[in-house]
Amino acid sequence: MLDDFFVRAVLAGIGLALTTGPLGCFVVWRKMAYFGDTMAHSALLGIALSLVLDIDMMIGVFVVAAVVSLSLIVLQRKGTLSTDALLGILSHATLALGLVLVAFMTWVRIDLMGFLFGDILAVSKTDLVAIYAGGALVLGVLAFLWRPLLAATVSPEIAEAEGMRPERSRLVFMLLMALVIAIAMKIVGILLITAMLIIPAATARRFAATPERMAVTAALLGALSAVGGLFGSLEFDTPSGPSIVVAALGLFLLSLIPFKMTAATDGRLPKAR
Template sequence: MLDDFFVRALVAGVGLALVTGPLGCFIVWRRMAYFGDTMAHSALLGVALAFLFDINLILGVFLVAALVSVALLLLQRRGVLSTDALLGILSHSTLALGLVMVAFMTWVRIDLMGFLFGDILAVSRPDILVIYAGGTLILGLLIWMWRPLLAATVSTELAEAEGMRPEVSRVVLMLLMACVIAIAMKIVGILLITALLIIPAATARRFAGTPEQMAVMASFLGAAAVVGGLFGSLRFDTPSGPSIVVAALAFFLLSLLYGGRLKARLTASNGSST
């Protein structure tokens, strides 16, 4: 079954969507979209360093994204600038550094378009193994840390009062995001990772009544966007990664029209059943 490149793309994309859904919910709840964008932009610097030091691409991207997270935390504690200004500096400087390094490495042939926009149709069997193994680990850690992460998202003071150490939860969330970005880079590309994290979660928010429902719905909506985007790409001969994001956008636009009504009906039916 996995001998067909289109089937491999579907399996890989659905596996990634199952992970980005719940993680994207925390990005939406915590209003960390710009932070996710910053980490995604830093991925290109990770790619350049991976080629320079001849290390695994996923490892290189993860290390750079993790370092960017640590740098942001340290700069925030020093209070030198506002968070949005720091994110802007880190985002554009890491992207620019990556592009400059790639330009200097004339002995290496790098497909920038592939890294920027992804190539899910080129996913191999080892890539699928990495996606599902890494995704299982990320989901396992997310489930294990669900309560402290959710408490810190709702109220830092409340989490501290309950002895949950919200700062640790924040670091864990950042590292999980770094893992997802490293895994997703080859599939949807650096510039589209944040969209796959945010759009399904934002769509699920229009329908879900609880955080758990929103996490599950975000995963299913992301998977549906992958399937719809890939078949749309096959039908209309469009780029696969952007087509997936366009499909996710279509679901979001539909949620703006019907999400409120459906959520009200679900709430009313749950109330009447109790």
């Protein structure tokens, strides 16, 4: 018989995976892995500001991640630096600011390891509600914007010509990323969020012939990674968050075994640009 805290952890992992899978497909297609890292690193600044302002951490992380996204868009329009340089500046600046701010708060005990690598076994019933409610919101918006996002991923120029407003879709996508990072922070931690976005989606690409199938497959593979990682953590007494990522890595390595027909040769999936 499994303990209640472990059952909650399994449900939390599945709920997160069902959200990060489809969203991670766009991260892979759009080559936005570094952007995901930047958003994740900004979470520490959000945590520090949440403690200073005495507000909910999910709200603080979401607000900071959203501000970082908007800052990136504004700086890109100025055209003075390349996108990767801007992401590097924002990523390391927000991480450093967060660490400095935490160092000043000597009156607060902060478990940095818990924030960096997550503590899914500490998920409460309230957290579960937030995970599934936030996940449902993200998936609902993603489904509504699926066609414009997909068109903008394939060709922003064609999407613009057809009146799909790719810039607006991109902004909404960034805000969805901010929301997912706020939700995922407690589960897998700041340093492992990007892995849960990228690895299941990269694995799913080998088995799916269409974007929709890839999104569903990524969600299922992420859920399998969460369950497998948690049971592995229980069996071998290893950290739960990293164990989930290791399980996802194991599935990815298995997907590299050659087989007769792969989705990569199908030609219907968006090419990474």
